[in-house]
Amino acid sequence: MGAGEHDGGSAVFDRGRLRARAQRAARPSRGRAALVDPRRIGLDDARELRRLPARGPDAEAGRDRRNAARALRARRRGRQGAGVQQRPDAGARARLPARPRGQHGRLRHRAQGEPRRPRTAVRLSGPRRRELPTAYAGHAGGRPAAGRLETRDPDEVATPGKDVLVHSELAPAPGSTTIDVALKIWRYDAETGEKELKRYEVEAPDWVTLLDVLDLIKDKQDGTLAYRKSCRMMICGSCGMRMDGAAVLACKTRMYDIAKSGHVPVISPMGNLPVRKDLVVDMDPFWSKIRAMKPWLDPGYEEPAEKERIVSQQQMNVIHKEALCIMCGCCVSECNSMESDPEFFGPAALAKGMRFVGDARDQADVARLNDYNAEHGIWDCTRCYFCNERCPKGVDPRDAIAKLGAESIKQGVDHDMGAKHAKWFVTSAKTTGWLRETELVPKTQGVVSAIKQTKFALGLARRGKVPPPVPPHVAARVDESRKLYNLVKEQGRDGALGIVQGEHALGRIEFAEQAGVKTSDPEVRPGVEPPHAEG
Ligand code: SF4
Ligand code: SF4
Ligand code: FES
Known part of the structure; x- marks a missing residue:
């Protein structure tokens, strides 16, 4: 029922x-x-x-x-597999280790039935393994950090006690000679504000660099010494500091000649950046300026083109030097303009800017140039060339700034007073062969500003510092400067490319001189490759 x-x-x-x-x-x-x-x-x-x-x-x-429930589960599983799983089921291959899997598993490259070869050796062979300890034995400053250093504060430069001293492997190789190296190091504690110049002396192999000596001091004498390092081979840009007041990369600076001369160099932190501890500076201001340059390519499209874009060697030559920058900050340390105006973009950031303005793939060059022509931009450089002198990688940041200036004028981005100043230099040289200084102020700063400075200008004229504006002083061979101007225009050598070509021409002339060819020889002409050195 x-x-x-x-x-x-x-x-x-x-x-x-x-x-x-x-x-x-x-x-x-x-x-x-x-x-x-x-x-x-x-x-x-x-x-x-x-x-x-x-x-x-x-x-x-x-x-x-x-039955209906089973059918539903089967359908859902099938759809999810097609949408989510990108690879076929590994199957039996999953039981093999990763490297031989491609050779012996279902994804092998050989045809079915072809005889198998022995598996690739994943480890080094016995003889090769025996080479390794020899190659690494006694390498400079091999401080075994992990497991030997005590864990301390999370602060990156915290070295609060001598108990962090560790055993050093920086020992002279058998048969090598040693040198006695002395340094004076500015010690600084940001918490107390105490500053002290301390002298250290160590015995070291004759091949040591400044960084090796600092490692020895830290390992054997004073574990509280703070400095930055990483690659030890001029790649990472971590170990910038000053030696006798000039910025150097510690891992690039050999100590042999200095020690042999008896000189005791003074080591201090880089300039123009706030000091955190001893030789460690705060790099935040440096990085914020690099970020302000928008250091990424803007190709001008969202979707990649169907065909790859080939960039010629000549185009890449324009930014060859700028691309060498390792962001060490040595140029910033020595920049005179940054010393008086900390807001100045600085040589490293502007060199980075040129790296993208000059890149043939970047389509935002005019927007970038407008940014770099703003206040604290390229025209605030005093052209002291200290950055070129101190850059350890040959980037020549001042030359990069000059390229940005030339490119700005070529692209019509000339609203800044600095650009107007540069343009008047060219006009003056073209028309008279001289710099007409009396016209420089009105042409650069405007008539109102020039009138305000009349008294100052008359004082200069009375003392013979500036020529009278009339009649204009015209050079006897002014036609030569006009020819030069026209040649640059006709050949399209204005802008950054012209400066790059000038650098290359100078390089060729230097090369010819080294090869014993006089630069007055008829072979050394603009645009003509001079004879190469024999042998
Ligand atoms: S040349 Fe310009 S950017 Fe270079 S250090 Fe001098 S002021 Fe600074
Ligand atoms: S331009 Fe030279 S000195 Fe300046 S950050 Fe780059 S590599 Fe260092
Ligand atoms: S440690 Fe990397 S550049 Fe000196």
């Missing part, structure tokens, strides 16, 4: 309404996939799953839905 036979009419009505409500709830909402199988939702699910008769007037047995 079915249970429904004893139900009254109102009870049947209520169950019907409940069933309809349950079916409505199970219906998927429009536009979104159902999260659960609607066929498995209902008031009588539990009864049907147990294959009991449904409660109701029909008194029918529940439908077996196991």
Whole structure:
């Protein structure tokens, strides 16, 4: 007897309404996939799953839905596999180690049936392994940091006690000679503000660099000495500091000649950056200026082009030097303009800017030039050339700034007073062969400013410091300067490319001189490759 036979009419009505409500709830909402199988939702699910008769007037047995549920699981698994799994099932290959898997597994390159070769050796051979300890034995300053240094404050320059001294492996190789090296190092504690010039003396192999000597001092004499280093081979740019007041890379500076001369150099932190401790400076101002240059390529499109873009060697030559920068900050340390104006972009950042302005793939050069021509930009450089002199990688940041200036004028970005000044130099040289200084102020700063400075200008004229404006002084061979101007224009040598070509021409002349060819020889002409050195 079915249970429904004893139900009254109102009870049947209520169950019907409940069933309809349950079916409505199970219906998927429009536009979104159902999260659960609607066929498995209902008031009588539990009864049907147990294959009991449904409660109701029909008194029918529940439908077996196991097949439908299985079909649903299979379909969902298949769709997810196609959408999510990017690779075929690894299968038996998964049991092999990663490297031989490609050679012996299902993704092998050989045809089916080709005989297998022995697996590639993952380890070094015995003889090769024996070479390694010899090659690394006694390498400079091999301080075993991990496990030997005590864990201290998380601060990157925290070396609070002598108990961090560790054993040094910087030992002279058998048969090598040693030198006695003395240094005076400016010690500085930012917390107390105490400053002290301390002298250190160490015995070291004759090939040591300044960085090796600092390692020896830190390892053997004073573990609290703080300085930065990483690569030890002039790549990372970490170890910039001053020796006798001039910025150097410590890992590039050999100590042999200095020690032999008896000189005791003074080591101090880099200039123009706040000192954190001893020889460690805060590089945040440096990096914020680099970021302000937008140091990334802007190719001018969102989607990559269908064909790759080939950049010629000549185009890459324009930024060859700028691309060598390792961000050591040595140029910033010595920049005179930054000393008087800490907001000046500085040589490193502007060299980075030129690296992108000169890149043939970048399409934002005019926008960049406008940024670099702003206040504290390229025209605030005093042209002292200290940055060129101190750069350890030959980037020549001052030359990069000159290229930015030339490119700005070529592209018509000449609103800054510095650009107007440079343009008047060219105009004056072209028209008279001389610099007409009396016209420089009105042409650069404007007539109002010139009138305000009349008294000063008359004083200069009285003392013979400036020539009278009339009649204009014209050079006897002014036609030569005009020819030069026209040649540059005709050959398109204005802008950054002209400066690069000038650098290369100078390089060729120097090369010819070294090869014993006089630069007055007819072979050495502009644009003509001089004869190369013999042998
Ligand atoms: S040449 Fe210019 S950028 Fe270079 S150090 Fe001198 S002022 Fe600074
Ligand atoms: S331009 Fe030279 S000195 Fe300046 S950060 Fe780059 S590598 Fe260092
Ligand atoms: S340690 Fe990397 S440049 Fe000197």
